[in-house]
Amino acid sequence: MRLNKYFYLQEFVPKHIYLKYEEKSLRFIDPSIIKLAFLFREIYGPTTINNWLWEGQNNDSGYRDSLSPSYSPTSQHSFGRALDLHFLDYHSPEDYDSIREDIKKHQNKWMQFGLTRVENQVHWLHIDRAYTGIDEINFFNP
Numbered sequence: 001m002r003l004n005k006y007f008y009l010q011e012f013v014p015k016h017i018y019l020k021y022e023e024k025s026l027r028f029i030d031p032s033i034i035k036l037a038f039l040f041r042e043i044y045g046p047t048t049i050n051n052w053l054w055e056g057q058n059n060d061s062g063y064r065d066s067l068s069p070s071y072s073p074t075s076q077h078s079f080g081r082a083l084d085l086h087f088l089d090y091h092s093p094e095d096y097d098s099i100r101e102d103i104k105k106h107q108n109k110w111m112q113f114g115l116t117r118v119e120n121q122v123h124w125l126h127i128d129r130a131y132t133g134i135d136e137i138n139f140f141n142p
Contacts, residue, residue: 001026003034006041010050012062014081028063029080030130032114037083038115042126053108058086061124076117082128093123100125100139107137112130 001009013038041047061084064077076082117138119126
């Protein structure tokens with residue numbers, strides 16, 4: 001199911017969820033996280049979330065339920081409010097640090113679209129919409 005010009009619903013949910021609920025899987029995803037994925041794709045280029053639909057290895061980079069190997073009941077992934085984005089043109093930890101620096105530089109823009117947290121020290125871009133109660137994006141360590 002195509003959500004916009006870049007993404008399919010299957011990219012936001014694990015395979016077992018999509019096979020069980022099909023288009024109704026959309027109910028597990030915060031609509032704002034889809035908009036954020038679209039914006040990141042527009043700015044940073046080709047982006048992978050889950051790629052199981054194309055026989056890829058990523059299955060837990062979006063929504064996670066208790067059957068997902070990476071499940072945590074307190075993770076924003078478990079509420080459909082987090083994504084792990086992998087960009088085709090970014091490979092090293094330093095590449096992803098440059099994206100995080102760019103987010104810091106333009107955080108007012110990102111906050112308008114609901115971005116509240118970004119994870120540091122990983123070789124992908126974790127974004128989420130957890131309520132933090134602060135007026136800036138929270139950059140946190142795993």
